[in-house]
Amino acid sequence: MIDIKHLQDWQGRGETRDDLIAAFPANALAATLDRDDKEYRIGDALPPLWHWLHFLPIHKLGESGYDGHAALGGFLPPVPLPRRMWAGSRLEFLAPVTIGRSAHKRSTVKSVTHKSGRSGDLVFVTVTHDVYEDQKHCIREEQDIVYRALPDPNVPTPTPPHAPTSCDFSRKIVPEPVLLFRYSALTFNGHRIHYDHPFCVGTEGYGGLVVHGPLLATLMLDLLRREYPAAKVTHFNFRALAPVFDTQQFSVHGTCANNGEIELWVAREDGALAMQGTAQIKDKT
Template sequence: MSEINIDHLRDWQGRSEEQCDLIAAFPANALAATLDRNDAEYSIGDALPPLWHWLHFLPLHKLQDRGYDGHAALGTFLPPVPLPRRMWAGSRLTFLAPMKIGQALLKRSEIKTMSHKSGRSGDLVFVTVLHEVFDGDLLCLSEEHDIVYRAAPAKDAVSPALHLAPEYSDFSRKIDPDPVLLFRYSALTFNGHRIHYDQPFCVGTEGYDGLVVHGPLLATFMLDVLRRKMPDAQINAFEFRALAPVFDTNPFSVHGLANPDGTVKLWIKRHDGALAMEGTATLGPYT
């Protein structure tokens, strides 16, 4: 494994890229079907539900340019961190204006911060990317996206301590993940990462317990259960962080607890009681 040269990697800090996309109806209708929602068919003029913009502005790379894990090889926009595991650690989003089907929107992305830590679990590199989505000059969305890179754990490594999920919630939904669910979300997001569909690679090479449920899919389930409970609520902000992986080998549950201040605490609870993801949604009109 190469040494981490954080000064070299910081050359990527401040790099930016832009993507334009015409927001289409098919991805929204396909995700609604994947989440087993009973929504009316999405069409021109309908606003995307929160987080469904993740089905758009998808980076395209040639198959020959993939890395060993199916992701695009690093070193273009994202830095060439010499650590094999790349994961979505969390996000902080502010929803400022609706993103509607039929609109041509622009997304600007910039690498904001980068840091290196070394501890009992080995080297970790954290990268935060700022994404902003515009309709002309109107800012519709601001998102800070945290990515963590780490080494593969040693075979005799001690598993990190797990946090227990809260016992009480106002509402919840049980999800039975399977390879079909993960394949659909991978296809909708053009995500070639093999840990989500290639079971021999995921278990035999990467050492996971099963196929890994996508972090953004778990976050989508959290806001989905909120929208099922409060269908008329407007969500103007959402933040979440991933704490433990979720696999296709066991069911998990999505929970919500409303707070008096207009926020809703949301979390993912694994079958073993572990807290896999936690987040907070803020309700109210667009800010």
Template sequence: MNTDRLEKWIGRTQAYNERIAPFPSNALAATLDRDDPEYADGTPLPPLWHWLHFLPVYKLSEAGYDGHAAPGGFLPPVSLPRRMWAGSRLTFTAPLRIGSTLRKVSQVKSIQAKHGRSGQLVFVTVSHQLFDGETLGVDEEHDIVYREEPAPGAIAPAPPQAPADSDFSREIHPDPVLLFRYSALTFNGHRIHYDQPFCVTSEGYKGLVVHGPLIATLLLDLLRRQRPGAVVKSFQFRALSAISDTESFTVHGSVGADGTTVQLWAQRQDGALAMQAEAIIA
């Protein structure tokens, strides 16, 4: 695919201010079945929970066929129809607190066309920085992948198998209520998370697709349950295969010999590696 017409989007920026209200954190804590004290003004946001804020709001008439905002606004108008969150790299440099008015600055960093086993791909990398006043709290790079429709009868490439052993793990049952709640909390209209006929007939999935950022959040939630006093300094993850609501999956963690590097991953019921991640803790 020729991306020359998309190059003018590189460097495009947008910025928003938002007062961080407590409701989204309390609602996510309930959705994750946590027994946290009530989140209130002054409470630090747990890592990745900033994804509940600075949400893109667009008119229903501005939505594309898949429920996302139609292409061509802040993000480039990539013509490939399937869009997924491929991965992120984050550094947490200072606490962000509920009740504060924060500023988010986003910029399109790169656009790359590739040809993979599943056909044409376009990767768009966007940076996001969150500030409390002049203090940088989160520095993130977010990779978005656009893909072709699967060819009729095409067999998806087999994902790698997950590691055999872990130090701790937890089973997750991704029912439609969990997916609905996370979609609602993140104002995510992507139909693959709630429209089962669309998922199966148009997108070729087995069922509703579990959100990539929800899986990443569950990985760090697992770490918080095991190491509640740990401070996450950085986190990176890469999505490798889809998980659907038709089966349970497990999240796993293994602490390195240095005590600060934690390998995290999500494993499908068939043993396939769905997401691979690494956290650095203090």
């Protein structure tokens, strides 16, 4: 049984991290995404979402949990459910994060809630992140983390919704293990579902290595940047609907809506809608 009142004692808990925004992570991610960007240097602005390569929590190897994440009970509450996934985020890009500058991130546990679904108990933890350079507020983010039980083999897996079949632009992605390895390394993500196939399939019951949720979100905005290189993203929100595995290629899609909005989504090869989001842009042309 989930003791939600105990877990809610973590609401309001905060932590801060400082980082010097170096050029190497941006250049490494550009190479990982097969971009033809010029070399990122001091003074350049980070592309949207690339701040996720910074302010990384570092824990000793001996402090890892069974799944490779840091053991719970510190900043995040000790939710007694084994599966942990990044369910979505809502971001506002207020000012550029600049390579070569020192930056500061403040994180706070906003809420902890419990739900019961067809697959069992679900615990949602929402965390706010605010990124500053000096006193300049650069990024405001709310991140949703979902915890759930291991799948019951006697309960059918819910069928994800179908992805839209028409779009204005798209790109196919082959989720080879090197892509997942590089992104795990760049984000210091030790979660074993992204690289340990026996653990991912045999212990957590997935259909293959899991493509990182933030990588899918990054690929959605990367697609937007390829289509509209001069556009400035001011807002972006996304939510994950179904896992993407390394066993099948997937595709990223976009379509233009009204008032500078771009609808973005990730479609699995079987037609399932894996992630959807909306970006607000300006200066598209």
